[in-house]
Amino acid sequence: MSEVKGLTSQQVKEQVQLGHVNVSPKPLVKTNRQIFCEHVFTLFNVYNFVIACALIYVKAWSSLFFVLIVTMNTVIHIYQDIRSRNMVARLNLIISPKTKVLRDGCIQEIDNEEIVLNDVVFLETGMQISSDCIVLDTQVEVDESLLTGEADPVLKDIGDHLLSGSFIISGACHACVEHVGMDNYATKIASEARKRKPVTSELVKTFKKVTRFTSMLVLPISICLLYQAMGIRNETLNTTIVNTSTALLGMLPIGLVLLTSVSLATSVVRLGKRKVLVQEMFSIETLSHVDVLCLDKTGTLTQGKMQVQDVYTFDTQWRNQFSLIMNSFVKGTLDNNATSLTLQDYFQGEAPYSTLRRVSFSSARKWSALELENIGTIIVGAPEIILPDFVLPTQIEEAKHQGARILLIARHHDFDTFQEDMMHSVPLAVIVILDPLREDAKETIQFFKDNDVDVKIISGDNPVTVSALASQAGIENAQNYIDASTLSTPQELEDAILNYHVIGRASPSQKHEMILCLQKHKQKVAMTGDGVNDVLALKDADVSIAMGSGSDAAKQISQFVVINGELSTMVDVVKEGRLDINNVTRSASMYYLKTIYTILISITCILLNMPYPFIPFQMTLLDNFVEGFPSFMILFEKNISKQKESIGRYTMRYSFPNAIAIVLCVIALKLLAPTLSLSLNQAFTILYYTTAILSIHMIYRIYSPINLYRTVVLIVDIVAFVLVSYITYDLLQLAPVTSLLLQYLIMTLLFGLIVSTCLSKIVVHYLDTHPQN
Numbered sequence: 001m002s003e004v005k006g007l008t009s010q011q012v013k014e015q016v017q018l019g020h021v022n023v024s025p026k027p028l029v030k031t032n033r034q035i036f037c038e039h040v041f042t043l044f045n046v047y048n049f050v051i052a053c054a055l056i057y058v059k060a061w062s063s064l065f066f067v068l069i070v071t072m073n074t075v076i077h078i079y080q081d082i083r084s085r086n087m088v089a090r091l092n093l094i095i096s097p098k099t100k101v102l103r104d105g106c107i108q109e110i111d112n113e114e115i116v117l118n119d120v121v122f123l124e125t126g127m128q129i130s131s132d133c134i135v136l137d138t139q140v141e142v143d144e145s146l147l148t149g150e151a152d153p154v155l156k157d158i159g160d161h162l163l164s165g166s167f168i169i170s171g172a173c174h175a176c177v178e179h180v181g182m183d184n185y186a187t188k189i190a191s192e193a194r195k196r197k198p199v200t201s202e203l204v205k206t207f208k209k210v211t212r213f214t215s216m217l218v219l220p221i222s223i224c225l226l227y228q229a230m231g232i233r234n235e236t237l238n239t240t241i242v243n244t245s246t247a248l249l250g251m252l253p254i255g256l257v258l259l260t261s262v263s264l265a266t267s268v269v270r271l272g273k274r275k276v277l278v279q280e281m282f283s284i285e286t287l288s289h290v291d292v293l294c295l296d297k298t299g300t301l302t303q304g305k306m307q308v309q310d311v312y313t314f315d316t317q318w319r320n321q322f323s324l325i326m327n328s329f330v331k332g333t334l335d336n337n338a339t340s341l342t343l344q345d346y347f348q349g350e351a352p353y354s355t356l357r358r359v360s361f362s363s364a365r366k367w368s369a370l371e372l373e374n375i376g377t378i379i380v381g382a383p384e385i386i387l388p389d390f391v392l393p394t395q396i397e398e399a400k401h402q403g404a405r406i407l408l409i410a411r412h413h414d415f416d417t418f419q420e421d422m423m424h425s426v427p428l429a430v431i432v433i434l435d436p437l438r439e440d441a442k443e444t445i446q447f448f449k450d451n452d453v454d455v456k457i458i459s460g461d462n463p464v465t466v467s468a469l470a471s472q473a474g475i476e477n478a479q480n481y482i483d484a485s486t487l488s489t490p491q492e493l494e495d496a497i498l499n500y501h502v503i504g505r506a507s508p509s510q511k512h513e514m515i516l517c518l519q520k521h522k523q524k525v526a527m528t529g530d531g532v533n534d535v536l537a538l539k540d541a542d543v544s545i546a547m548g549s550g551s552d553a554a555k556q557i558s559q560f561v562v563i564n565g566e567l568s569t570m571v572d573v574v575k576e577g578r579l580d581i582n583n584v585t586r587s588a589s590m591y592y593l594k595t596i597y598t599i600l601i602s603i604t605c606i607l608l609n610m611p612y613p614f615i616p617f618q619m620t621l622l623d624n625f626v627e628g629f630p631s632f633m634i635l636f637e638k639n640i641s642k643q644k645e646s647i648g649r650y651t652m653r654y655s656f657p658n659a660i661a662i663v664l665c666v667i668a669l670k671l672l673a674p675t676l677s678l679s680l681n682q683a684f685t686i687l688y689y690t691t692a693i694l695s696i697h698m699i700y701r702i703y704s705p706i707n708l709y710r711t712v713v714l715i716v717d718i719v720a721f722v723l724v725s726y727i728t729y730d731l732l733q734l735a736p737v738t739s740l741l742l743q744y745l746i747m748t749l750l751f752g753l754i755v756s757t758c759l760s761k762i763v764v765h766y767l768d769t770h771p772q773n
Helices: 009-017 032-040 043-057 061-095 202-232 237-251 254-273 283-288 297-301 319-332 338-346 394-401 441-450 463-473 490-499 508-520 532-540 552-557 569-608 616-636 647-676 680-703 708-727 739-769
Strands: 098-103 106-111 120-123 133-135 140-143 154-156 167-170 173-177 276-278 292-295 307-313 355-359 367-372 376-381 405-412 426-434 454-458 481-483 502-504 525-529 543-547 560-562
Touching: 032 061, 043 061, 043 202, 043 237, 061 237, 061 254, 061 616, 202 237, 202 569, 202 647, 237 569, 237 616, 254 276, 254 283, 254 569, 276 569, 283 543, 283 569, 292 297, 292 508, 297 463, 307 319, 307 338, 307 394, 319 338, 319 355, 319 367, 319 376, 319 426, 338 405, 338 426, 394 405, 394 426, 394 463, 441 454, 441 463, 441 569, 454 463, 463 481, 463 502, 490 508, 508 525, 508 532, 525 532, 532 543, 532 552, 543 552, 560 569, 569 616, 569 647, 569 680, 616 680, 616 708, 647 680, 647 739, 680 708, 680 739
Parallel strands: 292 454, 292 525, 454 502, 481 502, 525 543, 543 560
Antiparallel strands: 098 106, 098 120, 120 173, 133 173, 140 154, 140 167, 276 560, 307 426, 355 367, 367 376, 376 405, 405 426
């Protein structure tokens, strides 16, 4: 092989001066100004601004308290978004990919953006190709699936082109850079190679639907309310503006959008402090729904710190030369996987035999081979793949059943024919490699079992070895395993992933198909991996998690990167997801209660030609003591149980019955007010307290079953509401509560509680008999 020479420092400087540097468009990171504009200039804030201007125009100063709340919410949101962005940026620096280049005769590791045109780069297994280049010296296998969609590896020979954005999955080579920056293939297709699977957020979908619906209603309802107030009832401009503004404010669940985004952004920061990079914020939500967690063995279940425990040589003519053969093998190999590095650490003596040709290791083959001068072809890999009928010594079998990795070293006389004639290879030795189980593995697996997540181990290693380690980690039915190399049809593969928890000898394409099979059966799948052999599966999993010590390929495609590589950190990730989704789901019912009854009361007011029964200050108090305080306090409860219902069904279960009860109370009082000799102000006073108590009743239902903490929160909420209402009685514009008014209030309240209780039973029965798909 001819010697490869890279650029000199002077040549690099010349290329830099010419502008031939691999500077690509920066990732779309929001600036402070963009974040500010994004949160200030929103549809919600436009509505609030218009309403505030109208109230200022009529000098309704006491009704402007909501402006302070909206402003505080916006400021908090901006601060949290900037904080979250900065945390992600810091963690991105830690995992930022590097490239090895040959300069001045030495291999140097530089940032991708420091590559210049005609640089000679050294590419190894697992590395993402950062610039288009041409292979100079050795065959490599490349995964171009992220660029072309084709899952099969592509063999690249000397003189072939390597596309930026693809990954080396087997072998290593020197390559000459032919394009940089904007001229790169991946850049031209808008960096598709780095795009992860889009995250579908049920929360966002629900919020957008509600926003679109309420936005459609705002204009027609406001026109009708304004026309009736001024054109039919001849009310003053001040009264008209105040009543109409209250109705419009109640339709917008402003705080819920803020609560959701802040909750998720806070989780990004919390996970960042635990050395977890969140590359897709809404993947935190998806994680809370996960049904199955698929783990790799090496580097995930195990520590990834392999050590050679034993070398068992067979009685052949090569026995005395075995150490020299292996020293030469590890010196000549270009593989950089964990097994190869372990062998390189162990065999470090004299290497007298030159490498003539090589076949690099791949996860699909399960072996690598080198043709050594004066020796022949040396094959290193899985015994059952190289020599399927070979019987291992008893002590080696025992080591395998205890979780050790077994490598067979064999020799074949002819490099040109050995792949077709591997069965006639001569076994030279067996190497026993230990990779200890992670200390936190058993505890982590137990957490997932206790929290309704089915854990499956899918590995390319020997199924017996995988089974032994899975048993030590506490995987369910670990002793029942299957060898994926025996699966020949799609149906057999589907049966395997559905019925087994331990699968060995799985190829990269099989891992991918298994993920798709689980999804076909309506399972939400999380996949962890650290090698390039996991990329296809990571790409299509609902949630993808890469270990920080893994390949560039795995880290670039994953939604989460566990930088510290600790398995127990995944528990924190799942807990954060479930905490967020449970808190937001419960809080949504509190916010949507007001949205539902405000829309229905507004329509009722139009039909019955009556003014809206609340003023903005009253709604502000209801917001704070029905939505704000209870939803905020529930965030401190660590509810990590799996969500059982969608946000829509949860809202229907809790918000709908109480909202309908409030609306029926409005209709009843409007119709009965003349008979009971109630003034409009007295009727609206009864409705204010009825709405507050029925809302708190809904909170009680959401909080059930009641514990000490929830009891204290409810008591504080009720006492605070009563005290604030008493202190601000004049601002609330309520009628004095006489004994007669109190009687009517109690009767209205009993009517509302009876209606909400009956409706609740009907809704609960319907939901329980019509389970969620």
